[in-house]
Amino acid sequence: MNKPDPIPARLAALKTTPTPDLKQQWRDLFDSEPPPFNRRYLESRLAYRIQELAYGGLKPETIRRLERLGEELDGGDRKKRGIRADRDRPITGTRLLREWQGVEQIVTVTADGFEWQGRPYKSLSAIARAITGTRWNGWTFFGLKNHRGRT
Incomplete structure (x- = not known):
């Protein structure tokens, strides 16, 4: 008699596992500290690793x-390999406008990033953080599709 495969149940349990426990599983499965990414990332990478170890x-x-x-x-x-081409990025010279607390904010897309108030920035998220004082997804803050292609 064949035993049922425990892997599907283990994968399903990831959804309800507390985050500290997910981080401990990461340490156990990857033999490294978990990255500072969101829970969804941890779940997906752990799910892959569990399957990889079980099935190859x-x-x-x-x-x-x-x-x-x-x-x-x-x-x-190999340096280029780490840089993801971002086809959704606005073309150089595009001006992004956002009103925040009654003040119009204007960001210009440059060849190697963005410019706001005369200063260069590598990401829209850094600009959104400078404007609001809190963490934002810059693509969301400026009303653009985010870098994964979702709205």
Whole structure:
């Protein structure tokens, strides 16, 4: 008689596991400190890792193929590989306007980031934080699609 596969139940339990316990699972499964990302990220990476350890990871041929595809895209430049092309980014010169507490805020898209009040910024989130004093997703703050393509 076959035993039921415990992995689906373990994956389902991630949704209701307290965050400190998710972080401990991360330490156990990855042998490193968990990254400072949101809970959803931890859940998805833990789910992948649990399945990878139980069922096996990518086949070596798949890894080689992905590496070849990456080299075709970036010419073998590993530095470029870490930079994600952001097709949803507004074109250089675009002005983003947002009214915050009665004051109009204007951000200009530059070739390598953004400019607000004459200062360069790498991200819209940094500008939103400077304007509001709290953490914001910059794409959401300025009413744009966020970088994952959702609205």
